[in-house]
Amino acid sequence: MPQDHRTGKLAEIPVEHIRPNPDNPRLTFRQGELDELQESIRRYGVQVPIAVFKRGSHYILIDGERRWRSASKLNLKTIPALIQDEPGPLRNLLLMFNIHALREQWDPLTIALKLPRIVALLGKELGKPPTETDLSSHTGLPRGVIRRSRLLTNLPKKYQDLLLEDLKKPKSRQTLGEDLFIEMEKSLKTVMRAMPGLIEDADVARDAFLGKYRKKVIPNVVDFRKVAKIARAKTVGADQVTAREAIVRLLEDPEYSIAQAWNDTVSEAYTERDIVTRIDLLLTRLDEVEGGGLDDDVREKLEELVSRARAILESEE
């Protein structure tokens, strides 16, 4: 992190004088994780000091909210803490991001909801809107994580709230999940780019997909990748009009699944492209062994391939 760093003072501070950091990006704490930590603290005490800064008569947490919650739940009177100087708003946020980048990663929604503030504060400091690389180097997050999180940042608030509510539920009862929204948003972006004008209202499309996902017409989140591939029918030489109609039907017909749309449109074209790619790869490898002695196993497989290929070609004539 490109900031100066000063070591704080280590002290035992009263648990009841500590307050959570209002800027902590973390939104959800699951009880299972808290229970495990609580049990560890009950047995061995707080082994890693929390990090705080002093504001008035209280201490504000920079790092260690779960340790503080567990210690407080266990009615501990004090907790070891590294007391640091009060950071500025940007440094406060970046400290928390960097600590977590090195340890357990936050949920993408947690990151997504704080990114706009970091972008604003960092933009002010840099004098220009921060790039993905800027964000990555300042927060310690990989660029891929930032890109995925941004899909959730740009999600309308009603869907963010829906997701947040879902994340608050016990894991066994969560029905949506961040991956669903990330995959759905990626596919919608591709559809809108590849087939301009097809989706006039993205929320209508989102609602249609969510409805299907809940009814298990879309059985898993990875299926959304096929929607993007249908939208890019042109790239594999498939009929674009048929692909367009299939996507419209996907949005309008509640029983029409992505798997059906895939089979009705581009399945064959992608299979053919896959075969061509594999044959190209095989030919490249064969160039490497040409002239050399062939192993019996390889010879047998090649003969099988030639015979299968000939049968296919003869049936086509």
Add this chain to the structure above:
Amino acid sequence: MSYAFLGQNLHETADRARKYFANAYGATHFKAEAAIDAQLPLKPTWQATLNGGYILCIEVRETPFSQSLYEFVTLCAQQGKPVRLWVAVPHGMAAPTFNGELKQARELGVGVAQIADDGTAHEFHKPVPLSLFALRKTELKHVPKIRRETLKTAEDTFLSGAPDQGCQAVCQDLEAITRRFAEHTYQAGWWKTTAGAKALPTRFFRRDSWATMLEALDERIDVQQVKVKCPTFGRPLVAGARQYTNWRNTVSHKPKTLNELQKRDARLRTMFEATRDLLIEWYEVAKPLKILK
């Protein structure tokens, strides 16, 4: 409601648990995530006041028990805290340890309720006030079969949070057995008599003051004669019973404060144990006379 220490996935369960215990048990003065006592190693999700003066604690968890709860329960029992502890778990949790933890909770006097989404609850079992839980349990193998149910019921009543009624039950049984013993031995001619004294009427044994009757028994019983038939009999047993002749006063005193409740529970716990032990000795004495009913 916003909770400082509880995981978000349990907030709705905690809200519903509060409503359920307010409606079903009339609990009032709810406080969230506060310490009951500075020395106790847990702040339960909820604490509230129950009608009988006990503190209701509700710990909202994903599973019925944990080591933290074990420590909390043990300390509460040792210190005689008048706490009824419930664990509220959400509906639909199926941890592999669930049944084992449920058993642990029951054995330690912790109630467990599963809170459904509509606010109703399934109570697996009810809690025992932890101030009473340290009670030394009755070893039923030492109790004649004919009296086991009575004694077990008295103990259950005691542990269910009505220690006064539990004590009342054992004291009443002690009174009944000593009265029958006195009447039987008197009629058998094992009491010393003075010349010209009037015979004691049946009423004296059955309805007159227990204290007066025990006093007469103590003074006039011929221990040696009784010992022939009842070898375990001795005068200390009568003296022991005489300590409880004013048991009604002892158990009827209603505590007004939490401190009084804690003291009363400790006193009644000692009383229950001592009376019950004495009663078991009396059963042994009375057995050869076939006066156990």
